[in-house]
Amino acid sequence: xxxxxxxxxxxxxxxxxxxxxxxxxxxxxxxxxxxxxxxxxxxxxxxxxxxxxxxxxxxxxxxxxxxxxxxxxxxxxxxxxxxxxxxxxxxxxxxxxxxxxxxxxxxxxxxxxxxxxxxxxxxxxxxxxxxxxxxxxxxxxxxxxxxxxxxxxx
Numbered sequence: 001x002x003x004x005x006x007x008x009x010x011x012x013x014x015x016x017x018x019x020x021x022x023x024x025x026x027x028x029x030x031x032x033x034x035x036x037x038x039x040x041x042x043x044x045x046x047x048x049x050x051x052x053x054x055x056x057x058x059x060x061x062x063x064x065x066x067x068x069x070x071x072x073x074x075x076x077x078x079x080x081x082x083x084x085x086x087x088x089x090x091x092x093x094x095x096x097x098x099x100x101x102x103x104x105x106x107x108x109x110x111x112x113x114x115x116x117x118x119x120x121x122x123x124x125x126x127x128x129x130x131x132x133x134x135x136x137x138x139x140x141x142x143x144x145x146x147x148x149x150x151x152x153x154x
Contacts, residue, residue, distance in 0.1 A: 001125060004059035006032035006046035009039045011065025011072070011109030014117060018063065021118055027125075030059055044075045054103050055081030062104035063121060069108035076104050080146035088112065093120045097127035099135050 003022060007015035012034055022029045032050040034041050043066040054062040062082075064072035069086040076084035084104035085096045088111065096102035105124045107117050129135070 001061065002028040002030070002059050003061055003063065003125075004030045004032055004050045004053050005063040005065075006034075006043075006050040006072075007065035007109065008034060008041050008043040008046060008067075008072075009037055010043070010067025011069075011107065012037045014107065014109040014112075014114060015063075015065050017114045018065075018117060018121065021114075022121075043071050047072045047075050048079065051076040051079035051082035051084065051104060055079050060103075061125060064104060064106045065109050066106075067108060067110045069106040069111060073106040076106065080149075083142070087120050087124065090120065090123050093123040094127035097124060098130045099132075101129045101135070101139055 005015055005019060019029050019031060030053070033046040047064045050062045050064055053059050064076055064084065066072040073084050073086040076082050082104050083100060083102050084106050085092065085102050086106045087093050087096065093105065105121060
C-alpha cells in the first residue's frame with residue numbers, strides 16, 4: 001500500500017521508527033517530514049501536505065504524528081477530503097474506516113509507544129469502508145459542508 005507519513009518534533013522519533021516498520025512490511029512510504037529533529041518546527045508544515053496528498057489520493061492513507069496527536073488531527077481535518085481522527089484504541093482504528101471512511105490516522109508521539117502505534121496502524125490499514133447506505137449518506141453531508149466552506153473562501 002502507498003502511504004504518507006508526517007510528524008513534527010513531538011512525533012519525530014515515533015515517525016522514524018514507523019517508517020522502518022512500514023517499509024519492512026513492504027509498504028511504499030512517502031515521508032512528508034520532518035526530515036530532521038527540530039524542536040522549533042510546526043506540525044501544520046508537515047501535516048497539511050500529507051492531508052492534501054491523502055485527499056488527492058496520491059497516497060492511499062496517511063499517518064500524522066505530533067506530541068499529543070490533537071494538533072495534527074485538527075489541521076488535517078481542515079483539508080477537504082481528508083478524514084482524520086486521533087486514535088488511541090483498536091476499536092476506533094477500524095471503526096473509523098468502516099463507518100466514516102477515515103483515511104488519515106493521527107497519533108500522539110508522547111502518548112503511544114511504537115508497539116501500540118504499530119498495532120493501531122495495522123488495524124487501520126486492514127480496515128475497509130463498509131459502504132453501508134447510512135455511512136454514504138453521512139459522508140455526502142460532510143462533502144457538502146466542505147464544498148460550502150470552499151465556496152465561501154472564493
